[in-house]
Amino acid sequence: MRDWRFWAATACVTAALLGSIGLSLRAAVANARLEAPSPTEIVYDRNGAFLTQVAHGPESLGYGYWPLRQIPKRLALATLALEDRRFDEHPGVDPLALARAAWRNLLHRGPRQGGSTIAMQVARMQNPKPRGLVNKLDEALSALALVARHGREAVLLHYLRLAPYGAGSHGAAHAARFYFNKPVEDLSWAETALLAAIPQAPGRMNLARASGLRRAATRAARAIDALARQRALDREEAALAKAQLLAMRPIETPKRPQALHLALRYAQLLREGRIEAEPHDPRLHASIDLDLETRMERLARRYLDGFRDAGARQVAIMVAERQGGNHIVAEVGSARFGGKDAGSFDFTRTARSPGSTLKPFVYALAFERGVLESTDLLADVPEGASGVNNADGLYLGPMTPRQALANSRNVPAANLIRRVGVEANFQFLHEIGLHELEAPAESFGVSMAIGSLPTQLGKLTRAYAMLADDGVLSDLIYAKEQRLGAARRALSLDTARLVTSMLADPQARLPTFPRYGPLEYPFAVAVKTGTSQGYRDAWTLAFSKRFIVGVWIGRADAGTMREISGAASSARLAHAALVQLHGAKPGEIEDDAFLPPPDRIALDACLEAGAQGSCAATLREWAKPGAALPVAPAARPANAERLVIATPEADTHIWRNPEQPAAVAKIALKLAPLARAEQIVWYVDGEPFRVAETDETVFWPLRPGQHQIEARRALQPGRSRSVRVVVE
Structure with missing residues (x-):
């Protein structure tokens, strides 16, 4: 009786064990897929310096992964010499390796060994589980299924795609580029062996540390010896490789800039599909110049520090190089990333009140609609401006559009919005990318001219680039691989050049903005400043023939500053940036005026009478043929009719x-x-x-x-x- 019960219990246990193995085998067969995460793009600046890398998707291994087209021969030999010497002889599980590992671990002889084959490691990398006998059995069954379904070469290739190589790098292709900045096929024998050594213990073999490099080099030398015995490389090659291993110094892994704004910008562009790298070589060539970025960061901090006593706390600056498109070469999102002043916010992408920086587009639309001519007079008077006042509390009377825009008078701009139509202005500002709001235009009204419609520094930079490009609106360029939208004409060439000439006219800015201040340059620059209500935001947009610079100064909490206007603060930073970008030297003046509207003629009008009928100050206007300025061409004669x-x-x-x-x-x-x-x-x-x-x-x-x-x-x-x- 006792024997019957024993055999019955044994049969039940055996059946349960066989059933469990059967279920595990069925699961292993069902899961015998070779799965890899999406590639990790590495972003380099325009000079080849590492900027960042972007891993994405929930399936991603994290920081660092590249695919492989084919098995790199040298790396395959070195890897198999260290990880799976009988790779070509077993079906995915090596009984001899498992037995040897179990015996050594049982006797505690030397470091612990796992006995895992390449196929078993692939199974574990694709489906990580805690170490243990049951999970080891699952790995073994999965390894058998993987090799049976896909073959040895496919499994080896997949291992080299996924293996961890330390510092967050996965896959041999990524690791070769990450550590040595070259394709995996171009690695020397020493570099190849060093990479092959790392996956056994990526944390302990950290190549950035002397101790980690020493451990990896010791193991790599064993791979070189094994390959020499296999005659995969001759005696001289082996000696050279070992000498190179001994001469290696800790490898400084690439570090992205401290501020994450640029990294987040490129992650967003990739996520939105606006940048797409080549699948088997996911390198991105950014337009950013990191050296220039650093210089702009320092410049921005220095100027911001000068306004901290008046309540300024944050700054943002964008620089675009205009040659061949508007390439963003520097983009500083805040004074310092993190910290008490909300430096983690990217203020190039934060919507704020733009002050008067929208005025050029108000005038441009009025010119386009035929509501305004350059020879008209606009009234800068207290009445008829729908409650809008000038920032300085003064009124300058009748002015030409050139003077009104250059002096940034609020009343004429508000009246223009009313004449052209609030809805028309609201839609035009939407069409040129300055806002994406769905609110009624009436909720902003004519005060759009003075900053009621929020926008971002990046959007303003793009809109001013449209003016600089003769009215053609195009994308700002961040990378060589960027998918650019079709450029389109948003303004006529005539209007764009006319407005540009107004923004570049220092004489027209009088009397509001004195000569030879931060709005005047030793080369041609079109510039517009803006100050929001209560001195919450100070803006400057400026462009030359070579660069566009956008600057914002303010506070993260939208708090008020003490009389920090755009002309007194952000304009100074923009001036310093543009002068540095041009390499201008003190006293040098370039004769490089912007091109005038092609079908207009120049008229010089007298602004101030001089002695004996002469003219002390003139203003040049670009008018349509046959038009006349309502300003005398010289001082008025002494016998003119008196006003009574x-x-x-x-x-x-x-x-x-x-x-x-x-x-x-x-x-x-x-x-x-x-x-x-x-x-x-x-x-x-x-x-x-x-x-x-x-x-x-x-x-x-x-x-x-x-x-x-x-x-x-x-x-x-x-x-x-x-x-x-x-x-x-």
């Missing part, structure tokens, strides 16, 4: 009716008749009030107090005597 105020009379005393509505509490302003009509500006207390014709009656709202009223000719010498009015 007919109404109100001097020393008029007015008592307001307190019951009268404010809308009708006004007095008429009118000139005595002149022989010919012309434009004038009415001034009240020294501030421009209204642009009018000489025969037009203007009504001024009464305000208590004593006031001085006068009329001046528009943009030319000549004014009336001041009339004193007292309102009670």
